[in-house]
Amino acid sequence: MSIKIFGHQNPDTDTITSAIVLAELESKLGRDAKAYRLGEVNKETAYALKYFNVDAPERLDSVTEEDTVMLVDHNEFQQSAPGIEAATILAVIDHHRVANFETNAPLYFRAEPVGCTATVLYKIFNENNVEVTRELAGLMLSAIISDTLLLKSPTTTDQDEKTLYQLAEIADINLELYGLEMLKAGASTSDKTAEELINGDAKTFEMGERSVRIAQVNVVDVDELFERKDELVEVITKEIDANKYDLFTLVVTNILESNSKVLALGEHHGVIEKAFDVALEDNAAILKGVVSRKKQVVPNIEKAFASLYE
Structure with a gap:
């Protein structure tokens, strides 16, 4: 059975891209995995996906006890997919507090005090000696830009900054130019209800x-x-x-x-x-x-x- 990988409801750039990136990593490690989203893709995320020519994940409305899942960018059940309490959770990759979370079986749980889930995922790629392609680097750096507001947020750590510059080299982009355009793409509110x-x-x-x-x-x-x-x-x-x-x-x-x-x-x-x-x-x-x-x-x-x- 394919592993379903997804982030939190009302997904942001880190949630969407981290699901895609982790699904790609799991596939390269020999597991059948697929990325999903629990809500609509916002304009900021759409800008990043289009720039790096990556399709948005399929929408997932709920999970059941028959599903095997991995969670990214969240762990609190009220932020996750309906039915998550019954699903088998294999892993959690996160950078938030841990709350309202428990499982019936052991799992891989990795939550680090950094500014973005993508920073943790980049470490996992390196730990497993898996190549990071330009597209994957672009998705991860987009997530870091989003979560740290281009390194201006107080959540930013030295690890985020170091990772961002390394990913920018792989993706071969100008961070300031790309970062500001991506953030501005999601900043317009006039056309939103x-x-x-x-x-x-x-x-x-x-x-x-x-x-x-x-x-x-x-x-x-x-x-x-x-x-x-x-x-x-x-x-x-x-x-x-x-x-x-x-x-x-x-x-x-x-x-x-x-x-x-x-x-x-x-x-x-x-x-x-x-x-x-x-x-x-x-x-x-x-x-x-x-x-x-x-x-x-x-x-x-x-x-x-x-x-x-x-």
Whole structure:
């Protein structure tokens, strides 16, 4: 039976490309594996796939106890494919926190504190003496550019930077030129619906007994998006009511200035003030220097909840 490899729901560039890259590695190591995606391909990712002439993976809606899978770029079950609890998980390759995860059998689990899953995958290629083609190098460097905002994010490590430059040599590209064009390709919001904006890159986190939804949108013009604030509030409120979120946070990140503006709604929206030492004005605030959901937003909100409500 073919191994199904996929990343998290609402896939970003790291999730899509890491699934493709790991499937190729497994195939070269003699396993029958195929990459999948759990959602639509965003414009940034589409730019990278087109540039390196690689097809997007087939969509996967759910898995069952008959499926054997490998997970990339996530491990929390609520972010994974419906039915993941019943599937046989052979491996996890990730760079996030480990939470809400357990299996009935041993597995290969590799989660490293780096800025991108692709950084870990490049190591695994080298450890297995498997050649990295130009196409695979291009996919991995695209993931690193995306997750580290071209090495500007605080999640960036020396390993990410070293890996990015090595991959750029293999792919034979100008990092600055390609990186900025790729990021800009995904930064336009004018043609997206409010629903697409709040769900395009959103993850649910269980923080104690609270359900927290954190969406992030990368832009080059924050004001352009916040001109649609009333529309965004309306659709976020519907999401809160439908899914019983205690907090819904939309983080709008300016990729050129490395700052964000947050929109917080829900019963516990005030926790954002404690988390970032800001005052919300009409449920919004500027978060200077905040660009990383993984390293800056999630940990700060968790700590604020612990101090305010426990």
